[in-house]
Amino acid sequence: MSSARLIDGKAISTQIHSETLARTRALKEKYGVIPGITFVRVGDDPASKAYVRMKGAKADELGIRSDTIVLDEQTPQAELLALIDKLNRDPQVHGILVQAPLPRHIKEDEIFSGIDPNKDVDGFHPLNVGKLLLGQNPLFKPCTPAGVHELLIRTGVPLSGAEVVILGRGNIVGKPMAAILLQKEKHADATVTLLHSRSRNIAEHCRRADILIAAMGQAHFVKADMVKPGAVVIDVGVNRVDDPQAKNGYRLVGDVDFEAVRQVAGAITPNPGGVGPMTIAMLLANTARAAERGVS
Amino acid sequence: MSSARLIDGKAISTQIHSETLARTRALKEKYGVIPGITFVRVGDDPASKAYVRMKGAKADELGIRSDTIVLDEQTPQAELLALIDKLNRDPQVHGILVQAPLPRHIKEDEIFSGIDPNKDVDGFHPLNVGKLLLGQNPLFKPCTPAGVHELLIRTGVPLSGAEVVILGRGNIVGKPMAAILLQKEKHADATVTLLHSRSRNIAEHCRRADILIAAMGQAHFVKADMVKPGAVVIDVGVNRVDDPQAKNGYRLVGDVDFEAVRQVAGAITPNPGGVGPMTIAMLLANTARAAERGVS
Numbered sequence: 117m118s119s120a121r122l123i124d125g126k127a128i129s130t131q132i133h134s135e136t137l138a139r140t141r142a143l144k145e146k147y148g149v150i151p152g153i154t155f156v157r158v159g160d161d162p163a164s165k166a167y168v169r170m171k172g173a174k175a176d177e178l179g180i181r182s183d184t185i186v187l188d189e190q191t192p193q194a195e196l197l198a199l200i201d202k203l204n205r206d207p208q209v210h211g212i213l214v215q216a217p218l219p220r221h222i223k224e225d226e227i228f229s230g231i232d233p234n235k236d237v238d239g240f241h242p243l244n245v246g247k248l249l250l251g252q253n254p255l256f257k258p259c260t261p262a263g264v265h266e267l268l269i270r271t272g273v274p275l276s277g278a279e280v281v282i283l284g285r286g287n288i289v290g291k292p293m294a295a296i297l298l299q300k301e302k303h304a305d306a307t308v309t310l311l312h313s314r315s316r317n318i319a320e321h322c323r324r325a326d327i328l329i330a331a332m333g334q335a336h337f338v339k340a341d342m343v344k345p346g347a348v349v350i351d352v353g354v355n356r357v358d359d360p361q362a363k364n365g366y367r368l369v370g371d372v373d374f375e376a377v378r379q380v381a382g383a384i385t386p387n388p389g390g391v392g393p394m395t396i397a398m399l400l401a402n403t404a405r406a407a408e409r410g411v412s
Numbered sequence: 413m414s415s416a417r418l419i420d421g422k423a424i425s426t427q428i429h430s431e432t433l434a435r436t437r438a439l440k441e442k443y444g445v446i447p448g449i450t451f452v453r454v455g456d457d458p459a460s461k462a463y464v465r466m467k468g469a470k471a472d473e474l475g476i477r478s479d480t481i482v483l484d485e486q487t488p489q490a491e492l493l494a495l496i497d498k499l500n501r502d503p504q505v506h507g508i509l510v511q512a513p514l515p516r517h518i519k520e521d522e523i524f525s526g527i528d529p530n531k532d533v534d535g536f537h538p539l540n541v542g543k544l545l546l547g548q549n550p551l552f553k554p555c556t557p558a559g560v561h562e563l564l565i566r567t568g569v570p571l572s573g574a575e576v577v578i579l580g581r582g583n584i585v586g587k588p589m590a591a592i593l594l595q596k597e598k599h600a601d602a603t604v605t606l607l608h609s610r611s612r613n614i615a616e617h618c619r620r621a622d623i624l625i626a627a628m629g630q631a632h633f634v635k636a637d638m639v640k641p642g643a644v645v646i647d648v649g650v651n652r653v654d655d656p657q658a659k660n661g662y663r664l665v666g667d668v669d670f671e672a673v674r675q676v677a678g679a680i681t682p683n684p685g686g687v688g689p690m691t692i693a694m695l696l697a698n699t700a701r702a703a704e705r706g707v708s
Contacts, residue, residue, distance in 0.1 A: 225546065225548050241542070242538075242539055242542030242543045242546055242548060243538055243539045243542055244542065245541075245542035245545055245546055246537070246538030246539055246540065246541035246542030246543070246544075246545070247538045247542070248542075249541055249542070249545050249587055249588075249591065250521065250538055250541055250583050250587070251583070252521045252538060276610050277610045277611065277612050279612070279613075285594055285595075285596065287546050287547070291545055291546070291591075291594075292545075294590075294606075295545065295587075298581055298587075298606050298608070299581075300581065300608065300609075300610075305608075305610040306610075307605065307606070307607060307608070307610075307611040307612070307617070308605070308606055309603065309604070309605040310590075310594050310603070310604055311603060312594070312596065312601075312603070313596075314572050314573045314596075314601040314602075314603075315573065315603040316573050316575070316603070317575075321603070
């Protein structure tokens with residue numbers, strides 16, 4: 117039985133980290149600049165805590181100064197915006213990341229729009245998203261779709277003219293992923309179809325994909341019979357499923373039924389170890405870029 | 413032989429114009445405000461002249477004050493940006509439209525980005541395009557795709573779950589059209605595929621479309637055998653073809669082979685008389701909206 121090549125996100129992210137480290141060293145040596153990122157967390161979501169801790173630790177390794185500001189769950193939106201405004205004006209802060217999800221009384225889009233586009237290392241500011249769609253060289257691309265794009269490029273997956281089917285139209289992955297791959301540019305030029313909860317004939321669409329990107333957040337949604345033999349399958353999903361044997365009572369699984377799909381696909385990301393590490397790699401590469409823009 | 417229902421852009425645009433007129437009357441009566449749009453033209457392109465004249469005349473009819481500023485072909489970009497800055501600060505000017513195409517020494521994207529997003533009645537500012545893609549209620553939507561959207565809505569074409577295939581990925585039509593139709597919103601929720609010069613299997617993609625939107629600028633590209641029986645076909649193209657019998661030596665034709673395709677389609681826009689009048693209607697509706705935002 118044939119088995120797909122594994123797309124090793126861990127190895128590729130390590131490569132990007134070492135490139136970022138070289139950049140932060142050059143910034144320090146040539147300009148005395150240490151890139152800085154400030155994480156803002158609101159409330160006590162355990163997953164958010166873990167994410168921010170992980171990103172901060174990796175930043176430190178790469179010569180990026182990181183601070184974490186934690187606000188109370190009840191913090192009014194105006195107070196969060198005032199903090200962002202202060203960070204916008206702080207020349208030591210090159211990148212600002214407000215960790216989602218935010219408490220329900222805070223409007224995420226107003227928060228992301230409040231971040232200076234020049235410090236928007238998450239790539240969520242509408243100005244940067246608009247430039248992304250228009251093909252106008254955004255300051256920063258959203259980290260997860262940019263990470264998937266790097267995976268495809270560095271694995272040598274042909275993109276020009278490729279049939280790409282994206283499952284999920286979220287603002288964090290699906291929509292910007294489509295925007296990246298449909299551009300008239302090198303490493304793009306794909307034919308993109310975006311599927312979502314209202315789409316019909318989902319399996320049929322998936323079966324014509326040369327590259328299938330699953331980002332809709334449903335555990336093991338993509339089955340072997342939805343994949344064209346030889347296709348490249350990218351699993352962005354992170355879903356909790358109950359697991360009485362696990363220490364927390366759950367485990368994390370992707371949107372792709374990995375064991376079955378790997379028998380059909382030509383290449384596939386493991387999950388974990390595929391897209392996840394790329395998101396952090398792109399975030400810290402964006403932070404280096406923010407600091408580089410400040411000295412050039 | 414069956415024949416498609418005609419989607420009468422002229423009649424629908426007339427309806428929108430009368431709604432706009434009611435809005436400008438209300439603005440005048442309640443607030444003493446007369447909406448104003450300023451057109452900026454650079455150089456002597458005859459088509460641009462005609463477009464601006466036509467838009468200005470229709471504005472006048474609808475109680476919208478219009479000015480046209482004409483700059484010399486050689487005008488440096490900085491001078492154009494300075495003019496835009498002045499218009500940005502002029503409270504009498506609710507909308508600014510810089511007519512494309514611009515001379516080659518001027519970077520269109522820098523010009524469109526220079527317009528105050530609150531006066532961006534063309535909907536081309538990246539901030540508005542970003543909000544459009546993110547589903548965050550942009551101040552203004554680009555006029556041509558917004559016009560196509562209105563045609564579909566007011567003709568009662570079902571959009572939720574519909575297979576939409578868009579030919580052409582331009583910044584003026586294709587990309588924002590996709591962004592509008594893929595949103596998780598009422599009058600949207602379609603499954604969108606964007607095709608372009610590097611796409612393969614174009615005819616096959618077109619044949620599975622419930623709604624086929626041709627906006628790639630190739631005369632009569634869409635033939636009858638590329639259309640699913642009963643599909644809705646929207647022709648955005650405006651192409652010059654030589655015609656020795658015409659007074660100018662050319663005539664304008666769409667991207668769709670109308671006479672053949674109407675025998676297959678369920679509904680179709682004539683061209684001219686389909687999308688064209690809608691673009692102006694949306695521009696002037698946007699201008700009324702800009703003025704309304706100033707008083708609310």
